[in-house]
Amino acid sequence: MTSSSGDWSARANYWRGDRALGGHVRVAEGVLTFEPHGLERALGGDTAFSTKLVDVVRLSRAPRSFRVPRRRLVVTTRSGDEAYFLVSKLDSVIRRLAVAIESDGGHVDVDLDPSAPLDVPEDHPDNSRLMNWVFSAWGHVVGLTFWSLALVGVLQGSRNRVVLIVLAALILFSGWRAWAGFRRRAAIRAQLAEPRPDHE
Structure with a gap:
């Protein structure tokens, strides 16, 4: 979904430990955010993600794994934090994000086939009440x-x-x-x- 001002959003799953929250990633007013949808919030998945576009320094594709057989978008910020998102048309989303970051005055490295091993979030279990019960x-x-x-x-x-x-x-x-x-x-x-x- 794209607005006339160039802002856009896409359906996404955001990994919080071994839990994937459903919702949308959104680019608006120089900020990249993830907003979980209502059902996830009702089930305790109220973790949002937000960073200024200029603070994003790397966009990459996480390799497939047995637990997650599709490639995911990895957003790395200047502080070293990493956020993992599963989105449709991954390469297209990466290109649009890179353009938005450069347009906002930032500089981003795009690595579509990272060779270094990634510390995948599902190795760090989510400590929410719902997941602990499940x-x-x-x-x-x-x-x-x-x-x-x-x-x-x-x-x-x-x-x-x-x-x-x-x-x-x-x-x-x-x-x-x-x-x-x-x-x-x-x-x-x-x-x-x-x-x-x-x-x-």
């Missing part, structure tokens, strides 16, 4: 206990082979999700204990 290990511990008791009951009764296979699969899944949930919680504790780096 990935809670304790719910899966309860599930693991329930399915284990159900398996014991089946073993003492009919020993139906199909039921045994289904219950075994549910036990393995619940155990894996519980392990992943406790691991995620440990990663959050570790990142909260790390001091935020000071940028020049």
Whole structure:
């Protein structure tokens, strides 16, 4: 969407840790912003992003990964902060952003195939209440206990082979999700204990 003044916006997902917030990136009055849509805000995803265009020093494409199979836009600011956005027509958005930055008096490096490894945000879990509830290990511990008791009951009764296979699969899944949930919680504790780096 483009206005007569040259301001424009595009649908985007903005990564806050391992949570991708839906909304729009917008260029207006020399500022690049991300605004989450109403549903995300209602679910605790109220993190916005805002930086002056002249403070953007690098635009790049994050490589694809197993968890995010599409390339993302990486915006790097003068302070060293990085913001990751998933947008349609990525190269077109990068070109439009570069033009807007240069028009506003800034200078930006465009790197469409970065060779250096990127510290992807999904390696740093989002500590919001919603995400902690979704990935809670304790719910899966309860599930693991329930399915284990159900398996014991089946073993003492009919020993139906199909039921045994289904219950075994549910036990393995619940155990894996519980392990992943406790691991995620440990990663959050570790990142909260790390001091935020000071940028020049």
